[in-house]
Amino acid sequence: MKPVILWSDALIFLLVISLTLFFWRLRRDPQTRERWAEVFSSRLGMVAFTVIAAYIMVALLDSLHFRRALENPENLATEEVFYDNKVTSVFDVLTGGMGERFERTYSAPFALLSFEKENIKDADGRDIRDFPPLRHAGQHLSHPDERAADILGKSVRALLWGLLLCALVITPQWLLLRGSRFPWLASWTTQAVILCSAVWMVSLSRHYHILGTDQGGADVLFQSLKGIRTGVLLGTLATLIMLPIAVTLGVMAGYFKGWVDDVVQYLYTTLSSIPGILLIAASVLLFQVYIDLNPDFFAVGMEKADAKFIALCFILGVTSWSTLCRLIRAETLKISQLGYVQAAHAFGVSHSRILGRHVLPNVVHIILITFVLDFSALVLAEAVLSYIGVGVDPSMGSWGNMINGARSELSREPTIWWTLTGAFFFMFVLVLAANLFSDLVRDAFDPRTSLRRASA
Amino acid sequence: MFAYIVRRLIYAIPILVGVNLLTFTLFFVVNSPDDMAASQLGDKYVTPEAIENWKQKNGYDKPLFLNPDAAGVAQLTDTIFFDKSVRLFAFDFGRSESGRDITTDVATRMWPSLAVALPTFLVGIGVNICVALMVVMFRGTRLDRGAVFVFVALMSISYLFYIIGGQFLVAKTWRLVPISGFHTEGQVWKFLILPVLVGVVAGIGAGARWYRTLFLEEANQDYVRTARAKGCSELSILFRHILPNALIPILTGVVVLIPSLFMGSLLIESFFGIPGLGSYMLDAINSQDFAIVRSMVFIGSILYIIGLLLTDISYTWADPRVRLS
Numbered sequence: 064m065k066p067v068i069l070w071s072d073a074l075i076f077l078l079v080i081s082l083t084l085f086f087w088r089l090r091r092d093p094q095t096r097e098r099w100a101e102v103f104s105s106r107l108g109m110v111a112f113t114v115i116a117a118y119i120m121v122a123l124l125d126s127l128h129f130r131r132a133l134e135n136p137e138n139l140a141t142e143e144v145f146y147d148n149k150v151t152s153v154f155d156v157l158t159g160g161m162g163e164r165f166e167r168t169y170s171a172p173f174a175l176l177s178f179e180k181e182n183i184k185d186a187d188g189r190d191i192r193d194f195p196p197l198r199h200a201g202q203h204l205s206h207p208d209e210r211a212a213d214i215l216g217k218s219v220r221a222l223l224w225g226l227l228l229c230a231l232v233i234t235p236q237w238l239l240l241r242g243s244r245f246p247w248l249a250s251w252t253t254q255a256v257i258l259c260s261a262v263w264m265v266s267l268s269r270h271y272h273i274l275g276t277d278q279g280g281a282d283v284l285f286q287s288l289k290g291i292r293t294g295v296l297l298g299t300l301a302t303l304i305m306l307p308i309a310v311t312l313g314v315m316a317g318y319f320k321g322w323v324d325d326v327v328q329y330l331y332t333t334l335s336s337i338p339g340i341l342l343i344a345a346s347v348l349l350f351q352v353y354i355d356l357n358p359d360f361f362a363v364g365m366e367k368a369d370a371k372f373i374a375l376c377f378i379l380g381v382t383s384w385s386t387l388c389r390l391i392r393a394e395t396l397k398i399s400q401l402g403y404v405q406a407a408h409a410f411g412v413s414h415s416r417i418l419g420r421h422v423l424p425n426v427v428h429i430i431l432i433t434f435v436l437d438f439s440a441l442v443l444a445e446a447v448l449s450y451i452g453v454g455v456d457p458s459m460g461s462w463g464n465m466i467n468g469a470r471s472e473l474s475r476e477p478t479i480w481w482t483l484t485g486a487f488f489f490m491f492v493l494v495l496a497a498n499l500f501s502d503l504v505r506d507a508f509d510p511r512t513s514l515r516r517a518s519a
Numbered sequence: 520m521f522a523y524i525v526r527r528l529i530y531a532i533p534i535l536v537g538v539n540l541l542t543f544t545l546f547f548v549v550n551s552p553d554d555m556a557a558s559q560l561g562d563k564y565v566t567p568e569a570i571e572n573w574k575q576k577n578g579y580d581k582p583l584f585l586n587p588d589a590a591g592v593a594q595l596t597d598t599i600f601f602d603k604s605v606r607l608f609a610f611d612f613g614r615s616e617s618g619r620d621i622t623t624d625v626a627t628r629m630w631p632s633l634a635v636a637l638p639t640f641l642v643g644i645g646v647n648i649c650v651a652l653m654v655v656m657f658r659g660t661r662l663d664r665g666a667v668f669v670f671v672a673l674m675s676i677s678y679l680f681y682i683i684g685g686q687f688l689v690a691k692t693w694r695l696v697p698i699s700g701f702h703t704e705g706q707v708w709k710f711l712i713l714p715v716l717v718g719v720v721a722g723i724g725a726g727a728r729w730y731r732t733l734f735l736e737e738a739n740q741d742y743v744r745t746a747r748a749k750g751c752s753e754l755s756i757l758f759r760h761i762l763p764n765a766l767i768p769i770l771t772g773v774v775v776l777i778p779s780l781f782m783g784s785l786l787i788e789s790f791f792g793i794p795g796l797g798s799y800m801l802d803a804i805n806s807q808d809f810a811i812v813r814s815m816v817f818i819g820s821i822l823y824i825i826g827l828l829l830t831d832i833s834y835t836w837a838d839p840r841v842r843l844s
Contacts, residue, residue, distance in 0.1 A: 333537035338819035340785060344804045345545055345812050352554055352807075439675065446677050447786065452805055466679055473687045474698075487680050495675040502671065 065146050067128040069369040071376075075126050075296055078303055079119075101507040106249040108503045113253040114496040121288065122295035125154035128365075150365045154292075158285065161268045164199035166280035172481050173271050175201040175210065200271050214271070221266040225259030232258060275481040277469065287485040289460035294493060297376060297445050297455070298438040304380030305437075306430060309387035314422055316388075317395025318414075327392065331385035339382060340451070346378040347453035368456035375448075375455060379441065387433045394426050428508040435501035439494045446490065462486040520835075524828065531824045538820045539604045546809050547599060552579035555809065603813070612814040615803070621814050624799065631701055632783030632795030635711060639718035639787075640780055643726060644773065646719055651730030652757055655738060667731070673724025681721040682790045689713055699792035714791045718784065729772070733765045740764075766837045774833045775826035782819055 089095045102108045130146040155162055169178035176194035183195050204213060233251050240247050264284060267273055274283040316327035334342075354371065398404060399422065407417050448454035449463025450470075457464055469482035546555075556570040556579070574580040581599050606613065612621035654666045690698040696713050737743065738761055746756050783797035792798075796815070803811035834841045 329533065329537065333534050333541065336534055336820040336823040337538055337541070337816055338779075338782065338823075341800065341804075341812060341816050341819060345542070345809070345816070348804065348807055348809075348812075349545060356554055356557060443675075443677055446679055450679060451785065451801060466677075466683075470679075470683055473683060474691065478687075483680075483683065487677060490677055491675055491680075494677075495672055498671045498675050499668075 064132055065130045065144075067130055067150050067365075069126075069128060069150075069366065070373050071296055071300070071369050072126040072128060074300055074303075074373070075123065078299055079123065098507045100245075102500075102503045103245050105503060106246045107499055109246050109249040110253050111496040111500040111503070113250045113257070114492065115500060117254075117257050118291055118295055118493050118496075121154060122292040124157060125152045125289065125292040126296075127153040129153075154288075157265075158288065159265050159269060161265070161282055162285040162289070164268075164272075164282060166197050166199065166272070166276045167195070168276070168280055169278060169479055170197055170200070170272060170276045170280075172273060172275040173200075173210070173214065174275065175204070175207055178479070197272070203270060214267070217267055217270065218263060221263040222259055224266070225262035226255075228262060229255045229258050274485045277465075277482050278472075283465075283482050283485045286460050286465055287462070287489045290462040290465065290486065290489060291493070293372070293455055293459060293461035294442045294445060294490065296372075297379070298441040298497075300373075300376040301379040301383070301441050302434050302437045304377055305384040305387065306434070308381070309384035310391060310423075310426070310430065312384075313388040313391030314395050314418060314426065317392040318399050318418060318422060320396075324392070327388065331388050334382070335385040340447075342382050343378055343448065344451060344453045346382070347375060347448075350374045350378070365458070368459045371456045372459060375453075379444070383437070387429070390429050390433070391426050394429055395422055398422055398425050431508055432501070432505050435497065435504050439497040439501065442490060442494050442497070446486075462490045524832070527828050527831070531828075534824060535608070535817075535820060538817065539607065542813055542816050543600060543604045546813060547583060547603075552599070555579070603810075607814065607817045612817075613810060615810045616808045617806075621811060624811075625796065625814070625818065628794060628796050628799050629781050630795075631793050632788065632797060633781055634707070635714050635718070635787060635791075635793055635795065636780040636783050638711065638715045639722075639784075640776070642715060643719045643722045647723060647726035647730050648762075648769075650723060650727040651734055652762070654727070654731050655734040655761070656753065656757065658735060658738065667728065670724045670728040670731075674728065676721075676724075678721055678786060681717050682786060685713060685717040685720070686790065689716070699790065701791075701793045710791070710793070714787050714793065718787055730765075730769070733768050734761055736768075737761045737765045767834065770833045770837055771830060774830040775823070777829060778822035778825045779819070781822060782815075 103112070128150045129152075130148075130150055133145045133147055167177060167181075170176070171178060174197065176196055179194070180192050181195050182190055182192055185191050185193075201207070201210060201213075204210060233254060236247070236251065264273060268282065268284060272282050272284070274287065277283055277286070312327045312330070316324040350371070354367065404417060404421050407421055445454060445461060446463035446466055449461060449467050454463045454467075455461045465482055465486040469479070469486070472479040472482065552574050553570055556573040557565050560569055560573060571580065579599060581602065583599050603613070610622065612625070615621055615624075654663055657663050657666075686698050689695050690713060696709055699710075701707075701710050742764075743756060743760055746760050751760070781796065782800075783793075783795040785797040785801050787793070788795045788797035789801045799811065800815050802808075803815070
């Protein structure tokens with residue numbers, strides 16, 4: 064086994080580590096702690112956070128890539144080990160090879176037969192035209208009628224295993240967090256639901272295609288799960304790239320005023336006057352032309368897809384900093400009029416020190432709110448961009464690519480609904496959780512809303 | 520007032536120049552005309568002559584900014600920058616890579632876009648305000664909290680889902696209207712009703728939630744309490760007091776969008792086969808026709824700037840305290 068570190072893997076782990084450190088440092092600040100406590104003291108906040116955490120966990124597991132060592136079939140006498148050209152992730156292994164069971168073409172959820180008729184031979188060896196049996200579904204059944212009972216039996220068994228796993232995961236939490244003032248019960252219930260359904264999916268997918276297969280015969284459930292990494296990474300990395308630009312320019316414009324302010328204002332007005340989608344499309348297309356003309360940059364196909372993905376995050380970040388910049392500029396303008404900043408000036412504190420110690424900490428809440436708000440918007444945008452043809456690489460699983468590939472399938476008879484359902488469902492759950500969480504974060508951190516509630 | 524408008528228009532010039540420079544850098548400096556020719560001609564091993572021919576045909580065979588071979592003013596005008604970017608200011612969009620006149624294309628395709636976007640916009644605002652007012656009437660109750668949750672859930676659904684779902688349900692299952700297409704004469708409404716419906720429904724979540732916050736902000740003001748103390752009915756408070764006062768923040772968000780209605784919606788138009796500017800842009804992006812993309816960027820920026828100007832003017836109309844100077 065040989066680990067492979069893609070650029071996006073490195074970035075996402077860097078992001079997680081720095082966020083952890085950031086929050087670790089924030090713990091010392093009693094005000095911030097009080098606000099986070101407010102977010103987590105609602106059951107809704109706990110549930111939404113647990114769901115988001117589960118998605119992030121899947122994305123992280125799916126970001127641990129490696130290449131399998133190939134067995135040496137020709138018994139060559141070299142010590143050299145050859146590696147598979149395909150990049151596998153830890154998540155692929157954990158799902159028990161869900162993504163390696165391909166069919167020939169479409170098949171419905173839990174189906175035993177393929178969706179399209181083919182020429183096959185019947186028991187007597189004659190050529191007939193019928194639905195061929197699937198290669199990886201219901202092989203263990205002796206008769207198709209046993210299917211319902213078999214699914215039920217396997218589900219019950221999976222649920223029992225799931226409950227055992229829940230007990231293992233939740234009991235230590237319960238022992239540690241008994242009597243805490245936060246509604247942990249809500250989180251535990253969500254965890255139990257997620258764990259049980261995960262166990263159910265993995266164990267049933269060994270015998271059936273839970274969400275059917277798509278045109279290429281790939282398992283739809285597995286593709287939907289792979290879409291999680293793309294969605295989560297895009298939502299976080301694009302904002303991460305935007306933050307330094309927006310914060311630096313916004314704070315400088317609001318603090319120094321004068322010509323700096325004029326230049327920054329001019330920059331963001333110009334940028335925001337260009338229709339966003341056109342700017343993104345144009346930039347992505349230009350990058351595409353560049354990659355197509357220089358194909359030798361990347362060794363593995365996945366690296367090329369990854370480079371395109373990073374470029375997409377970069378473009379989304381660079382084209383969307385104007386809103387945050389405007390907000391931060393306005394806030395900094397207000398802050399730099401306040402007494403403590405004036406006092407710092409009078410004491411002769413340097414500009415950089417005032418900015419770092421007095422201004423920046425007071426705009427953190429805006430950054431935080433924008434970060435959470437933008438996340439869901441970016442996840443939704445990914446689907447639209449893929450539809451326009453400027454999204455992530457088709458070889459990289461994403462909800463947008465799934466929807467794009469399946470949008471004409473609804474007009475078939477009988478309807479192929481499972482691909483769209485899978486993609487939309489997993490996207491909806493993530494975006495809903497993020498939206499609910501961002502509402503709570505905004506309520507807790509936005510001084511305007513918290514003031515209003517205090518006075519009411 | 521007039522002086523103000525003129526000054527704002529003059530301020531718009533540097534912004535448009537900036538937009539132009541930015542698109543020019545993107546399209547010609549980051550990607551040289553040679554790269555573009557290679558990708559337009561299709562294959563990896565294009566001969567240099569073919570590239571030269573293509574550049575000659577499309578007028579990319581000039582220097583970027585400064586032509587040292589020409590004399591006098593022509594040093595500046597006989598360049599790609601002047602040909603492709605400065606001309607945009609005179610609304611001379613030139614020809615697309617496939618040879619069609621962009622100006623006529625834009626002029627004819629603008630109207631179908633508007634035919635879909637304007638009803639969506641107006642009906643959407645009406646529906647959103649009504650829903651938000653209804654929710655505000657029940658503020659603080661369980662109904663209000665439930666409605667906010669529904670709004671957030673509606674917001675979390677992908678726009679593509681609304682379109683695909685609408686087409687599937689209304690056009691395919693119920694067979695009420697055609698799935699897609701457009702006609703200029705006869706029963707135009709038949710083709711318009713579904714795109715408009717989808718656009719309105721897709722906007723309810725975010726829209727109604729936003730209006731609700733605006734109305735709530737007003738509902739906590741002192742004048743509302745006074746009105747209630749005077750014995751005004753809840754309905755008259757809502758419509759005579761809260762609604763007019765919430766108009767100013769509504770205008771900020773809404774008026775700026777009006778000129779952009781001409782641009783249409785990329786997704787709606789391509790799914791419903793409406794020959795507007797949205798699908799025009801999408802086709803241009805898909806066929807990598809950069810001449811069209813460039814022109815559309817320019818038109819979009821102009822419309823946005825007009826929108827900002829309209830916003831300011833609408834303030835004076837809605838709020839007599841605001842004087843433009």
